[in-house]
Amino acid sequence: MNKDxxxxxxxxxxxxxxxxxxxAVPLTSKADGFFNSSVADExxxxxxxxxxxxxxxxxxxxxxxxxxxLVAVADAFAxxxxxxxxxxxxALTASGSADxxxxxxxxxxxxxxxxxxxxxxxxxxLATPPGFRPIHFEEAVRQGKHIFMEKPVATDPAGVQKxxxxxxxxxxxxxxxxxxxxxHYQNSYRALLKNKAMIGDIVSGNVYWNNxxxxxxxxxxxxxxxxxxxxxxxxxxxxxxxxxxxxxxHNIDVFNxxxxxxxxxxxxxxxxEVRKGKDYGEIFDHHHVxxxxxxxxxxxxxxxxxxxxxxxxDETILGTKGKILCGDAKIVDYKGKPLFQxxxxxxxxxxxxxxxxxxxxxxxxxYKFADAENGAKSTMTAILGxxxxxxxxxxxxxxxxxxxxxxxxxxxxxxxxxxxxxxSNGLYPVAVPGVTRFFV
Amino acid sequence: xxxxxxLGTLTFSILTSLGLVSVAQAQAQEGKxxxxxxxxxxxxxxxxxxxxxxxxxxxxxAEAGRQADEGPQVKVKVEPFWMSATEITHDQFFPFRFDExxxxxxxxxxxxxxxxxxxxxxxxxxxxxxxxxxMQPYTAIMYCKWLWKKTGIFYRLPTEAEWEYACRAGSKTAxxxxxxxxxxxxxxxxxxxxxxxxxxxxxxxxxxxxLYDMLGNVSEWTMDMYDAKYFEKLAARPESGFIIERTAxxxxxxxxxxxxxxxxxxxxxxxxxxxxxxxxxxxxxxxRSKWWLTDGDFVGFRIVRPVKQPSxxxxxxxxxxxxGQ
Numbered sequence: 001m002n003k004d005x006x007x008x009x010x011x012x013x014x015x016x017x018x019x020x021x022x023x024a025v026p027l028t029s030k031a032d033g034f035f036n037s038s039v040a041d042e043x044x045x046x047x048x049x050x051x052x053x054x055x056x057x058x059x060x061x062x063x064x065x066x067x068x069x070l071v072a073v074a075d076a077f078a079x080x081x082x083x084x085x086x087x088x089x090x091a092l093t094a095s096g097s098a099d100x101x102x103x104x105x106x107x108x109x110x111x112x113x114x115x116x117x118x119x120x121x122x123x124x125x126l127a128t129p130p131g132f133r134p135i136h137f138e139e140a141v142r143q144g145k146h147i148f149m150e151k152p153v154a155t156d157p158a159g160v161q162k163x164x165x166x167x168x169x170x171x172x173x174x175x176x177x178x179x180x181x182x183x184h185y186q187n188s189y190r191a192l193l194k195n196k197a198m199i200g201d202i203v204s205g206n207v208y209w210n211n212x213x214x215x216x217x218x219x220x221x222x223x224x225x226x227x228x229x230x231x232x233x234x235x236x237x238x239x240x241x242x243x244x245x246x247x248x249x250h251n252i253d254v255f256n257x258x259x260x261x262x263x264x265x266x267x268x269x270x271x272x273e274v275r276k277g278k279d280y281g282e283i284f285d286h287h288h289v290x291x292x293x294x295x296x297x298x299x300x301x302x303x304x305x306x307x308x309x310x311x312x313x314d315e316t317i318l319g320t321k322g323k324i325l326c327g328d329a330k331i332v333d334y335k336g337k338p339l340f341q342x343x344x345x346x347x348x349x350x351x352x353x354x355x356x357x358x359x360x361x362x363x364x365x366x367y368k369f370a371d372a373e374n375g376a377k378s379t380m381t382a383i384l385g386x387x388x389x390x391x392x393x394x395x396x397x398x399x400x401x402x403x404x405x406x407x408x409x410x411x412x413x414x415x416x417x418x419x420x421x422x423x424s425n426g427l428y429p430v431a432v433p434g435v436t437r438f439f440v
Numbered sequence: 441x442x443x444x445x446x447l448g449t450l451t452f453s454i455l456t457s458l459g460l461v462s463v464a465q466a467q468a469q470e471g472k473x474x475x476x477x478x479x480x481x482x483x484x485x486x487x488x489x490x491x492x493x494x495x496x497x498x499x500x501x502a503e504a505g506r507q508a509d510e511g512p513q514v515k516v517k518v519e520p521f522w523m524s525a526t527e528i529t530h531d532q533f534f535p536f537r538f539d540e541x542x543x544x545x546x547x548x549x550x551x552x553x554x555x556x557x558x559x560x561x562x563x564x565x566x567x568x569x570x571x572x573x574x575m576q577p578y579t580a581i582m583y584c585k586w587l588w589k590k591t592g593i594f595y596r597l598p599t600e601a602e603w604e605y606a607c608r609a610g611s612k613t614a615x616x617x618x619x620x621x622x623x624x625x626x627x628x629x630x631x632x633x634x635x636x637x638x639x640x641x642x643x644x645x646x647x648x649x650x651l652y653d654m655l656g657n658v659s660e661w662t663m664d665m666y667d668a669k670y671f672e673k674l675a676a677r678p679e680s681g682f683i684i685e686r687t688a689x690x691x692x693x694x695x696x697x698x699x700x701x702x703x704x705x706x707x708x709x710x711x712x713x714x715x716x717x718x719x720x721x722x723x724x725x726x727x728r729s730k731w732w733l734t735d736g737d738f739v740g741f742r743i744v745r746p747v748k749q750p751s752x753x754x755x756x757x758x759x760x761x762x763x764g765q
Binding site: 057088214313328 | 538540541554555556557558559562563636721722723724725726727728
């Protein structure tokens with residue numbers, strides 16, 4: 001390594017100091033070429049949350065053109081941490097770049113593992129269950145790190161507020177933040193957005209995430225309630241936020257993105273029809289929500305986890321002159337005449353693109369990505385939908401966001417007293433529309 | 441078209457004692473077409489007999505569109521087998537994919553595919569005869585294992601040699617007997633006529649063996665791992681049971697026959713398609729799904745039943761090895 005080059009980490013640190021107004025004299029401009037060298041420069045990353053998606057994100061980060069090194073891993077569970085590291089190692093060995101793993105002893109386990117991993121990195125990947133995202137994001141911003149974080153970014157209004165506040169800080173510090181709403185980094189969606197004027201004014205939309213559902217991890221002897229819920233995080237709202245938040249956020253977010261705004265209220269219906277047993281925690285298996293925007297625009301959102309039913313994961317955006325069919329990557333008028341067709345042969349891998357673009361910006365010392373605010377507001381949209389379907393009431397955005405409603409346990413420990421516990425039959429209390437109330 | 445009767449009486453009596461040999465299957469032993477049915481499931485799989493024989497595998501250097509991995513040609517002996525007349529359809533696949541659609545007797549200890557993250561038919565069609573697609577070779581082989589546990593009959597994917605032999609149906613030219621570049625559209629859904637989607641199986645003309653959609657529609661998995669030096673290795677062991685085995689955890693299979701996305705040259709009998717990482721590039725997880733391909737919507741499979749059936753122990757060992765278990 002050529003020591004004449006300032007290390008990336010020092011540069012990033014200096015950059016954030018600069019942004020914070022702590023340095024009076026600007027650093028050498030990148031136009032001098034000093035920081036452009038990728039030969040000796042090294043961008044250190046830490047992975048917080050080593051499940052399948054976190055490991056995938058780490059591999060994508062390590063597959064960018066920059067000189068990226070994985071220097072630390074953190075997970076609440078030792079087996080997940082080790083398993084994730086093994087999977088990353090296998091993937092990189094296959095691509096001949098196992099030398100990018102430089103974790104050494106920086107393997108951290110437990111609820112506070114993130115506090116030990118974050119300081120070691122220039123860029124932090126946050127990929128735990130979403131309930132933890134607000135505190136992890138807050139800490140990464142506090143420490144002046146660039147961030148890739150998975151969607152959704154919270155599970156409750158209090159968490160959304162925390163992310164929004166940290167997003168402001170991240171902007172001040174000029175920290176690049178990319179959120180894993182990868183359609184924003186997908187060629188077809190970008191092309192559709194560019195051509196959205198073809199449909200006139202957006203007046204409504206239909207978005208779907210209807211499919212089979214996800215994994216279950218049966219309860220094991222000796223697990224505390226905290227451990228059981230974390231191993232089955234998908235089925236508990238403090239961790240996941242229900243499937244409307246965890247998966248359907250993608251489709252809801254696309255509409256917000258194209259519309260350029262967020263809804264003011266939501267009403268909807270939902271419940272547990274086929275997925276009722278004790279293995280399924282508290283979440284619903286279907287939601288249908290009507291979101292209303294300030295100008296009267298309506299978004300119909302539908303998500304379902306039911307095997308054997310009509311499956312669709314897609315978005316349609318309706319305008320005064322035509323509609324955008326996202327899945328088909330085309331725009332048509334109301335007579336069915338095609339106005340625009342994206343060439344699918346030029347589609348990219350958006351999961352890779354989000355890292356390619358983030359790391360290119362970090363390497364160049366550019367401040368390009370501020371996804372956190374949108375990530376938080378699209379998360380809030382999904383949460384608003386859940387509050388509407390759980391209660392059966394009309395939910396106002398402002399009321400919900402400002403409510404401070406938190407689903408988090410009072411403390412994060414294996415013996416923590418949990419807000420939600422199973423009854424003697426092993427069943428968890430489930431929201432009942434018309435009975436369940438929020439903010440009253 | 442007759443078979444050498446190579447199915448041992450021992451295997452036959454095992455099947456009989458298990459109550460697993462139907463009249464149709466007994467007929468099949470005489471080298472006749474039959475329909476594999478399942479207790480309580482309203483789907484069947486039409487099986488077509490392919491006689492034993494010998495053929496020149498690969499393509500001659502002069503063949504238009506030829507790739508370097510198609511030769512040098514080797515004379516290969518093929519044992520008799522049955523091959524499914526069509527690519528396996530979603531209807532035929534669902535009883536395995538969805539536990540609740542698998543009516544008793546339900547095989548024990550068979551793991552079923554995980555839920556698809558999104559619908560990997562991409563709107564091209566499911567029920568009603570569309571080919572099952574987007575699956576990893578692992579999934580296709582697991583389906584064979586399920587079939588074996590379900591019916592007592594050993595099914596597997598064709599070897600590359602068996603696939604090409606069945607496809608050629610006696611021809612030595614680029615396309616199967618009776619098929620020419622000019623008439624390809626009568627036999628296949630491919631780039632020129634597919635409108636970028638697969639179609640219901642069996643709508644085009646069959647080849648001389650009665651096999652539909654061998655060319656185009658969906659590419660078909662073989663048992664073999666892709667090896668550019670396949671023919672060198674084959675020359676040393678030119679019998680049909682030859683399979684290029686897994687040498688690394690991430691080795692890739694060979695697919696055959698081209699698909700609805702292919703150009704005419706990729707529909708040649710000798711054309712070989714190597715699975716690549718990109719077929720799953722949009723799977724955001726690591727490790728990537730062993731069941732599904734996020735970007736391999738054009739791959740499916742068909743099954744074969746070798747006349748010479750393995751013993752239950754051999755079958756068990758075969759699946760264990762092929763599934764990397």
